[in-house]
Amino acid sequence: MSAALLLSPIFAVLSTPPPTAGISPAAAPDVTPSPVQIHDIAPPIDVFPYPPWMVATAIAVAVILLGLVIWFIVSLIRRRPPPPPPSASEIALRELEKLRTKVGEIEPYAFSVVVSDVLRTFIANAKFSLPATRQTSPEFLAAISGSKLFNESDRSLLGHFLEKCDMIKFARMDATSADNSELVESALAFVQGGQA
Numbered sequence: 173m174s175a176a177l178l179l180s181p182i183f184a185v186l187s188t189p190p191p192t193a194g195i196s197p198a199a200a201p202d203v204t205p206s207p208v209q210i211h212d213i214a215p216p217i218d219v220f221p222y223p224p225w226m227v228a229t230a231i232a233v234a235v236i237l238l239g240l241v242i243w244f245i246v247s248l249i250r251r252r253p254p255p256p257p258p259s260a261s262e263i264a265l266r267e268l269e270k271l272r273t274k275v276g277e278i279e280p281y282a283f284s285v286v287v288s289d290v291l292r293t294f295i296a297n298a299k300f301s302l303p304a305t306r307q308t309s310p311e312f313l314a315a316i317s318g319s320k321l322f323n324e325s326d327r328s329l330l331g332h333f334l335e336k337c338d339m340i341k342f343a344r345m346d347a348t349s350a351d352n353s354e355l356v357e358s359a360l361a362f363v364q365g366g367q368a
Contacts, residue, residue, distance in 0.1 A: 264294035264363045272356050280347030284340040284355060291333065291359045309334040326362065333358045 220227075258266075267290045271283070278286070292312075295304040300321050304312050313331055316322045322330070336355060339345040 260294050260298040261363055263297075264290055265360070268356055268360050268363065272353075272360070275352045275356060276349040278352065280340055280349070280351055281344070283352040284337045284347070287352075287355045287359055288334070288337040288341075291362065294363055309338050326365070329358055329362055333362070 268287070271278075271287055271290070275283070289305070292304040295302055295312075300319075302312070302315055302319075307315065313327070313334065316327060316330065333355065336351065336358075340347045340351065
């Protein structure tokens, strides 16, 4: 026997298609590959770059720093020294300037009381340190007669001022707005000449 005859049944088996288990070749499914579906690229997803604990820590540190800055500013403001109080001459000049604008509005008796009080307060609180607000005019003039803080023109000016005030207050002298003006100008002249 030749080798071809021996091998022919093997080639026959190999060349026949496998049985399709009752399916006819016309009804066999199409096994040709279908075209591959390509999907579009998905849009980017927003992802926060820091973890929540890191964000919470940063916020806490920022709040603490802000609190420290506010505390520092407030402590600086509190430590700043207050402005110095106005001097006796500044207070007297301010009050006399107010009175100067009301020369024609205030009745002479009331005006003499107020202007005398301003000048006596100035003398009591300024460098003179005399109890001018508690002394009568003669007592006050006697106290300044021997004082080196007052020169002769100051004594004369104060004597004339106090005499006029006493005449208006106690003797009820008929006075006018011109008398008010004279009183306030005398007081201003003394305060400006003897500023503390």
